[in-house]
Amino acid sequence: MTSPDRLVILDRDGVINQDSDDYVKSLAEWIPYPGAIDAIARLSQGGWTVAVATNQSGISRGYYTETTLAEMHAELCRLVNEAGGEISHIAWCPHGPDDGCSCRKPLPGLLEEVRDALGLATLSGSWMVGDSLRDLQAGDAMGCHPVLVRSGKGEMTLAKHPELVTTDSETRVFEDLTEFADWLMARQKLKAGN
Template sequence: MKLIILDRDGVINEDSDLFIKSPDEWIPLPGSLEAIARLTKAGYTIVVATNQSGLGRGYFDIMTLNAIHQKMQNAVKAAGGLIEAIFFCPHTASDNCDCRKPRQGMFSTIAERFDTKLDDVPSVGDSLRDLQAAFLAGCIPILVLSGKGKQTLENGGLPPKTVIFDDLSAVADHLLSEKQKTIENKDKNIQEPT
């Protein structure tokens, strides 16, 4: 299975310091839906892992969060992509839960749900806590400079082996070019006489 884990706010859609509190406030970033569609068509299983403390803070309820995610799913589907599952942490930092990034609880749940190890699975985020959770889970931490990504880069302290791209579209370009190189190398090995 080719799995990729995506943060939501700042990676797929515009972020807000005031939280995304309604479907109307969910606005996709340029190129993100098409990037997900390209990854889907290349055989990737796409999963979203997102902290949603606005739920725990009472800024919106579970029905509203479901409506936001339904809008995201519909937009991705309209672009030709598929998000296989959405995992979210509803807790605030003071709840001291295991699922809130930078802890790796959501990632452990993803590994269990898909019955797979997360070693070297690309995990894309725009905040340090996204990258820290990915690193702890054994994923490849990928920082995008959309959302809060530029600020995260400037603040430094990134986990080892963090890879940096402008946005989700650039991540898809990289992953798909790597896949193409692998295919070409396999074809070359087959065609060369022994």
């Protein structure tokens, strides 16, 4: 049984794979960052449950179909499985910013879906890893620990929101998913040793 403090929720574009201002529209354009697949597999092997929560407004904009998105996610899961890990759930929002949905981050709908799919009562104490402010806001609404990676739009997010790195900010900042996974696993080892 998953417990919230052993759950890591990842944004997709900019965290797991390269992002594009023109959208990631095909399997050929879906390019994982070096080390990201391995980082997910290592978290999985270390006893963490890994889920993904991703806005995919390119669907409502007509840039790609749900079938194409399913191909990308099947490839993501295949690569992670091949590396010895598992993604427990992928929640995605196909809507655009003006569609009035409840799932598009910064709203918490995708995270509520993750919570329900994993049979959890709460996400309080889980980790939400993203490269944009809206990822952190969605996580915050559900009581997640906020983590910003500098990959994807992370550097731009930091430039726009310097308050994220002030001493009283709860947001932890890492170069990328690999560095976060290393830190989280080292932290767990330390806790287990006490």
